[in-house]
Amino acid sequence: MPTLSYLNQDMISLRKELEYFINYFEEKGAIYLEIPTLLESDLLLDLYGEEINSRTYILNDPIKGNLMLRPDFTVPIVLMHIKNNQDRAEYCYSGKVWRKQDYSNLRPSEYLQVGIECFGGKDIAEEDARVFSIIRKAVNSIDLKIVTGDLGILRSAINGLEINTRCKKALLRQLWRPKRFLQVLEYFSHNSNLVNNEKNKIIELFNSGKLLDKLKNFESIIGLRTKKDILERVSELSNDILNNQLKDIDLKLLRDLLKISCPLTQAHQKINNSTYSHEYLKKSALLLEKRLDCLSELDIDVKNIDFEVSFGRTSLEYYDGFVFEMMSKKPYNSIALAQGGRYNELTRILSQLEGCQKSPNSVGGIIRPEILQSIK
Amino acid sequence: MKLAIPSKGRLKKEVLSWFNHKGVKILTSEDNRSYSASVIGFSDIQLFFLPPIEIPMLLSKGSIDIGVTGQDLVEEKIPNWDKYLIELIELGIGHANLVIAVPEFWVDVNNLEDLDDVSKIFREKMGFRLRIATKYQNLARKYLKDFGLADYILIDSQGATEGLIENEAAEVVIDISSTGQTFKSNNLKVLQIDPIKKSQVAIFSSLKCNKEILLSEKNRLFFEKLSINLKDFYS
Numbered sequence: 001m002p003t004l005s006y007l008n009q010d011m012i013s014l015r016k017e018l019e020y021f022i023n024y025f026e027e028k029g030a031i032y033l034e035i036p037t038l039l040e041s042d043l044l045l046d047l048y049g050e051e052i053n054s055r056t057y058i059l060n061d062p063i064k065g066n067l068m069l070r071p072d073f074t075v076p077i078v079l080m081h082i083k084n085n086q087d088r089a090e091y092c093y094s095g096k097v098w099r100k101q102d103y104s105n106l107r108p109s110e111y112l113q114v115g116i117e118c119f120g121g122k123d124i125a126e127e128d129a130r131v132f133s134i135i136r137k138a139v140n141s142i143d144l145k146i147v148t149g150d151l152g153i154l155r156s157a158i159n160g161l162e163i164n165t166r167c168k169k170a171l172l173r174q175l176w177r178p179k180r181f182l183q184v185l186e187y188f189s190h191n192s193n194l195v196n197n198e199k200n201k202i203i204e205l206f207n208s209g210k211l212l213d214k215l216k217n218f219e220s221i222i223g224l225r226t227k228k229d230i231l232e233r234v235s236e237l238s239n240d241i242l243n244n245q246l247k248d249i250d251l252k253l254l255r256d257l258l259k260i261s262c263p264l265t266q267a268h269q270k271i272n273n274s275t276y277s278h279e280y281l282k283k284s285a286l287l288l289e290k291r292l293d294c295l296s297e298l299d300i301d302v303k304n305i306d307f308e309v310s311f312g313r314t315s316l317e318y319y320d321g322f323v324f325e326m327m328s329k330k331p332y333n334s335i336a337l338a339q340g341g342r343y344n345e346l347t348r349i350l351s352q353l354e355g356c357q358k359s360p361n362s363v364g365g366i367i368r369p370e371i372l373q374s375i376k
Numbered sequence: 377m378k379l380a381i382p383s384k385g386r387l388k389k390e391v392l393s394w395f396n397h398k399g400v401k402i403l404t405s406e407d408n409r410s411y412s413a414s415v416i417g418f419s420d421i422q423l424f425f426l427p428p429i430e431i432p433m434l435l436s437k438g439s440i441d442i443g444v445t446g447q448d449l450v451e452e453k454i455p456n457w458d459k460y461l462i463e464l465i466e467l468g469i470g471h472a473n474l475v476i477a478v479p480e481f482w483v484d485v486n487n488l489e490d491l492d493d494v495s496k497i498f499r500e501k502m503g504f505r506l507r508i509a510t511k512y513q514n515l516a517r518k519y520l521k522d523f524g525l526a527d528y529i530l531i532d533s534q535g536a537t538e539g540l541i542e543n544e545a546a547e548v549v550i551d552i553s554s555t556g557q558t559f560k561s562n563n564l565k566v567l568q569i570d571p572i573k574k575s576q577v578a579i580f581s582s583l584k585c586n587k588e589i590l591l592s593e594k595n596r597l598f599f600e601k602l603s604i605n606l607k608d609f610y611s
Contacts, residue, residue, distance in 0.1 A: 046504055050530055054517050102455070173496060173526055180524025183489070198486045211483075218481035220563035222542045225482065225498065233497060234484050 010373065014112070017369045018094050021114045024138050025092035030116050033091045035076050041068035043353065044075060047346075055100045069098040074318070074364060077117050078347050082356045088120030107335065108370075115340070115366035119347075125287055127363050128322040128342060129294035135338050135365040136300060136326070139372060142337070143329045146304065148264055149311025151175065152321045152342075153271060153284050157257055160280030163188070163245045166236055176313055185254060188245040199237060206234040249276060260309040264292060267307040291322065312341065320345040322363070328375040337372050340365025377589055379415070380434065380443040382577075383425035390469045391444050391577065399601050418598050429453070431580075436460035438584025448474055448552060448575035452512050464579045464604045472552040473571035474512055477564040479541060487569050488523050491548070495527040498547065505529040509537050509546035512572075516550045519572045538562040579604070 022032060038059065045053050045068075057069040070076070073093050081089060094114035101109050116134060121127030136146075158171045167188045174181040205211040211234060215227045253275040260270050268289040271281065295302050312323035321342030328337055342363040351359035381395075381402075382388045392402055401416040402423065415421045424440065431445040432453040444467070450457050478485050485494055495506035509531040510516045516530060531546050538558050540546040552575070553559060556566055579602070581590065587610050589595070599606050 045529065049505065049526070050517055050528060051521065053529070054513075170493070170496065174524065177524035177526065180492070180526075183524075187489070199484075199490075202484055214483060215481060218563075220479075221481055222479050222563055223547050224502065224544055225479070225494070225547060227481070229497070229501070230482065230484050233494065237484070 014369055014373055017373065018112070018114055021138055021367060021369070022092060022094055025114075025116050025134070028090075028116075028134050030090040030092035030118075033077060033080070033093050035070065035073055035080075035093055035095065037070050037095075038067040039070055039076055040064075041066040043079075044068055044071075047075065047349070057098050057100065070096070071099055072097055073113060073115060073366075074117060074343065075346075075350070078119075078350050078362065079354065081117075081119050081360070082347070082351050082354055082358070085356065085358070086119065087358060087360050090116065090118045092116045112369045113366045114369055115364060117362065117364035119362050120360035121363065122361070124321070124342070124361065125290035126294050127361065128291050129298055129300070131340060131363050131365050132295065132322075132324055133298040133300055135324075135340060135367060139326065139338055139367060142372070142375070144304075145306075145327045145329045146324065147306045147308060147311055147327075148322065148324045149308050149313075150284070150288060150322050151312055151319055152287065153281070153309050154254070154257060154313075155320065156280035156284040157254060160278035161246070161250050163250070164239075164243065166240070167245045178310070178313055185246065185251060188240065189251055190245060190247055202234055203238045203241065206231070206238055257309050260307075262307055264295075264302055264305040264307040268292065271309075318346055319343050324365070328371075331375055333371065333375055335371055336368070337375070338365060338367045377420060377442065377585075377595055378422045378424065378440040380424045380426045380431050380440045380445075382428045382431075382444060384427070387428060387470055387577065388425070391467070394467050394469060395602075398603070400598065415598070418594070420594050421598065432457070432461070435580055435582040436584075438582050440582065441585035441590060442579060442581050444577060444579050446470055446472070446575050447578055448472065448512065448515070448573050450578075450580060451573065451575075452515050455514065460583050461580045462583060462609045464581055464606075464609065465602065467577045467579065470575075470577035472554045472575050474515060474550065474573040474575065475553050475571050476567045476569070477538070477549045477551065477553075477559045478547075478567065480563050480565045482565075485567070487567060488525065491567070492523075492525050495525065499527040506548065507531045507546040508548040508550055509533040509540045510550035511535075511537060512550060512552075515573055538564060581606075581609070 026032060041058055042065070052071065056071045059067045059069060061067055073095070077091055077093065092115065095112070096110055097113050098110050101107050116131065118127060118131055154175055155172060158168055161168070170184050170188065171181065174184050202211065205214055211231060215230065221227060256274050257271070260267070262270055268285045271285040271288065292302060312319055319341035321344065323341035324339060325336040326338040327333060327335070340363070344361050347362040348359040381391050392404070395402055402413055403416050404413045413423045413425065415423055426434070428445040429449055431440070431443040432450045434440045435443045436454050436457070447463070450461060454460055476491070485491060498506045506528045508516065508528050511534055513530050513532060520528065531540070533540055533546070537549050537551050539562060541549060541564065542562065549564060550572065553566060559566055591606055591610060
């Protein structure tokens with residue numbers, strides 16, 4: 001059933017709005033792209049993970065295999081960009097995306113997105129600020145609540161700790177699942193008591209060289225995981241206990257950082273004043289400060305922008321640096337009418353999968369014209 | 377009133393015997409393969425034999441009024457099921473737990489934390505996500521999301537799920553188990569943690585059904601025999 005927003009008059013103004021945004025993005029130097037609606041699903045399924053997969057519409061084609069109804073524009077654009085072995089380029093697009101919604105969620109499962117993606121920018125702070133500014137100015141007339149974050153803060157806070165790679169990786173991969181992140185933090189803390197008896201027994205068997213004998217007792221070794229994989233993991237587990245990993249001061253640093261929520265203008269100072277700082281973290285705080293300067297230079301009203309270190313952690317596992325969301329203040333609408341951020345890591349993974357040498361820096365932003373229209 | 381009960385196997389037998397025990401006799405055709413039957417003494421009740429997995433959706437749409445099926449299937453098939461269905465009574469049969477099973481020789485894996493660690497190492501080594509096969513995608517996804525498992529993917533499996541690991545089409549299985557024997561026979565062990573879902577067979581009614589028919593004098597005796605007081609649910 002067509003909803004109110006699909007009535008003719010609304011459709012005309014919506015179409016004008018889309019044209020306006022595209023023109024605006026093109027003026028800023030972006031190339032307009034048409035992206036297919038049906039995407040090959042295998043790569044996307046592995047990339048997105050279960051969280052997003054459960055929300056995508058998969059269509060069965062007996063010959064081509066499963067096809068996915070476009071759940072967003074970014075991934076197909078990254079793929080196109082890196083396959084053409086491009087470095088610096090900017091694109092814009094407009095069209096529908098499809099996402100299944102929760103029963104309780106009143107958001108439509110089919111909606112418009114218009115956006116911009118910038119690749120290959122060398123100056124991170126400058127590019128972040130530029131994309132933010134383009135999106136902010138495109139929705140200029142609206143009184144906005146703007147929240148920003150920077151996943152780079154937590155990433156560098158972790159990367160700069162004196163802990164082994166296993167511990168770093170474990171923390172970094174759980175950044176997007178806050179509850180689990182705290183559990184992993186606890187597990188690797190120096191006074192961890194999360195190693196249970198069962199695990200202790202296995203570790204003891206391993207340390208006394210008897211684990212291999214135990215494994216030999218199993219007649220049936222099935223699946224892709226091997227005995228060697230098990231021995232290797234138990235060796236890691238044994239290491240986890242021996243090496244006191246996260247010190248109290250490290251735990252305090254991460255926990256304090258997670259709590260930072262302040263005006264953007266104070267964010268870099270707050271980070272510099274946290275428990276302690278290491279080179280990685282200092283560099284990230286500097287980037288934050290530089291981005292702030294760039295935003296001011298672009299005439300962005302930085303005083304009215306919020307900053308949260310934790311912001312963006314529960315959304316897509318997509319962004320790994322600067323992130324932002326814009327919501328309408330009057331009338332208040334909690335659904336972001338625009339959002340975006342930096343996703344260098346996503347592009348790196350896709351480049352690797354596609355066997356590309358280069359992996360350009362990537363940042364982008366989207367506007368949801370229907371939300372915008374609903375508040376006008 | 378339209379009543380649906382499981383169409384096949386042990387479940388059908390157990391459900392019929394439960395009704396019988398309550399003094400409600402269901403007359404099935406001599407022909408074991410026929411799906412027609414009637415409830416003796418209640419000629420107004422239309423009885424359908426249906427696959428238990430289809431019963432939840434038919435109830436939620438109101439195509440049938442009353443259905444006998446597993447709690448696990450209702451929860452799996454209908455998100456926010458209690459907005460569409462009412463559970464009237466548990467039958468105390470068809471007890472089963474939805475559990476997580478891994479190969480028996482994974483001596484280092486005993487809980488979800490281990491599974492999370494293994495999925496990380498597995499994806500790094502193999503270049504793809506740890507595959508968890510299940511028929512219960514919704515229940516499994518919700519449970520794993522609540523925990524915060526990463527680097528996995530669910531594989532849809534409508535049967536013989538336990539065999540998928542040996543075929544190297546999955547690494548982990550989430551399935552219903554009553555005794556655990558199928559897992560053992562396939563060299564799998566169940567993780568000794570609380571089950572994802574404890575389930576049994578229950579009678580459900582549709583919130584879309586015609587209340588007056590349900591509460592009619594003719595049907596009152598039927599529900600009374602089953603020890604269901606409909607007025608507790610429909611007021």
